[in-house]
Amino acid sequence: MKPILTIGIPTCDDQRALWFTLIDLQRTRRDLGLTDQVEILVISQSAKETHIKAEREHVAEIQNARYLHLPEPQGAGPAKQAVFDHATGNAVCCIDSHVILDTGVLARLVAFAATIDDGLYFGPNLRRRLINADGKPAIVGTHYLPRYGGNGNWGDWATHPSADNPHAAPFEINSCGTGCFVAKRETFLGFHAGVRGHGGIEPYIPQKYRQAGRSVKCLPWLRWIHLYGYSDGSPYKGFAWSVKARNDLLGFAELGYPSFQMIQSNYTAPGRLSLDRFTEIAREVGALDRLQQMPAPAALQAAPAAIPDSDHRRLIIGVLSADNEQARYRDKREAIRQTWGKDLPEDVELVFLVGRPDLVALPDKRGDMLLLPCPDDYQHLTEKTIWFCRWLVANRKFSRVLKCDDDTYVHVQRILGRDRMTADYVGTPTPQRVAAGRPFETASGGAGYLLSPRAVSIVAASEPTKEWQEDVHVAQVLHAAGINLTKSRQFHAGKQTIPGPDNQQVTAHYVTPERMREIYLQLGCLNINRDKHIVIS
Incomplete structure (x- = not known):
């Protein structure tokens, strides 16, 4: 009888964890009467003879189970690919050798396997406590956010x-950990043949399915428990940064993603x-060639050449703010409008950058507010800045851009009058950023930095990361x-030095709305009448 489902288990010198996974599957198949319908296939890359011997013995005692040992360890991608190459079931559920399926999952997998389509399917990863105090499942996650984590791994x-x-109904996801996933055997699209060691599969295979017009979904019932951490160290190899970078760059060379x-x-x-x-690795695998062939992102498709020369701006100022009901953000914006942002020259434009993904799919300027399709919180400032630059490239002609915060005072005329500020990237370095060991100096975002059109286009073409x-x-x-x-000392990251008649300071940071009005008055630009109304003298 040909099995409906193959449970494929890649492993590497992990025979103790494998034993528990095998026994759990064998017991569940027996109890449900599914032994003939569910094949177990172990793909081993173990190098230790003691592990290989134990693995063979484990599998030999289990009905409808096979064991295949690869001649040398090649990594997660080749091992998972071998599962699909040697499986016989209509569908394949590939699980790591330290994964256990939750109660009831195997029966649903068999029913699902009988009519599976050409999509790629994942499920919720459960914590080992399985259930929270409130009775809800303890879920590690259902999917990956499309970015690198702090440990350098995808997602x-x-x-x-x-x-x-x-x-609940299945839902579309970007990607997920491959500790447990399901696909139809005959139409599986396959991992990159050049991948070795760790990495290169989590962002790759979902994107390959999407580019082929297929779905990538999470099945809420496909719950699995993953062993994290080994007291005596992980048995898995291939974690070198050069190996992982090569794998992801191979994926980029083929798919342009990430x-x-x-x-x-x-x-x-x-x-x-x-x-x-x-760069050397990127050149070796053809990633640099792919990069040169790629079109601009969709948000950059609009041609700046179509913008009339009459709309050229000498300076565009983007102020990071927030669009919520907290009065402090409104007060900051109003203080800017009443002081340094008031009566600007016609060729200077001021926009406040706020996130409104609920309203817009692309940046949309409404008054002096530029609504951006990203979350409106502190953790997404990078996305705000990238979307601001994309909007600039697609919609404006300009000579310079200043990006600052909404508690920054800006002396606009001094920026316009400084010919020396014509470099691509100008600002005051932030000492703590240099101390972090980075091979480059970082301008203080709060104090503000100037960007040329070239620099804006580079930022616009970038993608947000964990940073x-x-x-x-x-x-x-x-x-x-x-x-x-x-570097320019005219940008100041603190509030101690402010633009004044006796200096050439351009900006000051951490300035309250009240202090902003005081600075404006000190510069001789503001009179306040008895009714406290602001008037220009």
């Missing part, structure tokens, strides 16, 4: 709100690879493009 776990209900900037930012972070080594400090992200992508910070 940050996130949980869909419907995952508490195992009967973005080159995102991969580079992750693997050239402090303590990982030098930019020269990363939520937007000033670090900007410095990093510019450094990778050969642009380093031109």
Whole structure:
């Protein structure tokens, strides 16, 4: 009898964990009468003879189970690919050798396997306590956010709100950990043949399915428990940064995903690879050739050449703010409108940058507010800045851009009058950013920094990463493009020194709305009448 489902288990010198996974599957098949319908296939890359012997013995005693040993360890991708190459079931559920399926999952898998389509399916990863104090399932995550985590691996776990209900409808996801996934055997699209060691599969295989027009979904009932951490160290190899970077760059060379900037930012972070080594690997695998062939992102498709010359701005100022009901943000914006942002020259434009993903899919300017399709919180400042730059490239002609915070005082005329501020990237360096061991200097985002059209286009083409400090992200992508910070003491990251008649200061940071009005008055630009109304003298 041909099995309906193959449970494929890649393993490597992990025979103790494998034993528990096998016994749990064998017991469940026996209790449900599914032994003939569910095949077990173990793909081993173990190098230790003691483990190989134990693995063979484990599998030999289990009915409808097979064991295949690969001649040498090649990594997660080749082992999972071998599962599909040697399986016989209509569908394949590939699980790591330290994964156990939750109660009831195997029976649903068999029914699902009989009519599975050409999609790629994942499920919620459960914590070992299985259930929370409130009675809801303890879920690690249902999918990955499409970015690198702090450990340098692809994906940050996130949980869909419907995952508490195992009967909820499947939902689309970007990607997920491959500790447990399901696909139809005959139409499986396959991992990249060049991948070795760790990495290169989590962002790759979902994107390959999407580009083929297929679905990538989470099944709320496909719940699994994963062993995290080994007291005596992980038995798995291939975690070198150069190996993982090569794997992701192979994926980029084929699929153009993740973005080159995102991969580079992750693997050239402090303590990982030098930019020269990363570039060498990218050239070897053809990633640089793919990068040159890629079109601009969709948000950059509008041609700046179509913008009339009459709309050219000498300076555009983007002020990071927030669009919520907290009065402090409204007060800050109003203080700017009443002081340094009032009566600007016609060729200077001021926009407040706020996130409103509920309202817009692309940046949309409404009055002096630029609504951006990203979350409106501190952790997404990098995305705000990237979307601001994309809007600039698509909709404006300009000579310079200043990006600052909504508690920054800006002396606009001094920026316009300083010919020396014509470099690509100008600002005051932030000491703590340099102390963090980065090979580049970072301009203070709060004090403000100036960008040229060239620098804006580079930031616009980048992708957000785990790095939520937007000033670090900007410095990093510019450094990778050969642009380093031109230091200027006229930008000030503190409130101790402010623009005044006796200095040439351009900005001051951490300025309250009240202090902003005081500075404006001290500069001789403001009179306050008896009724406390602001008038220009």
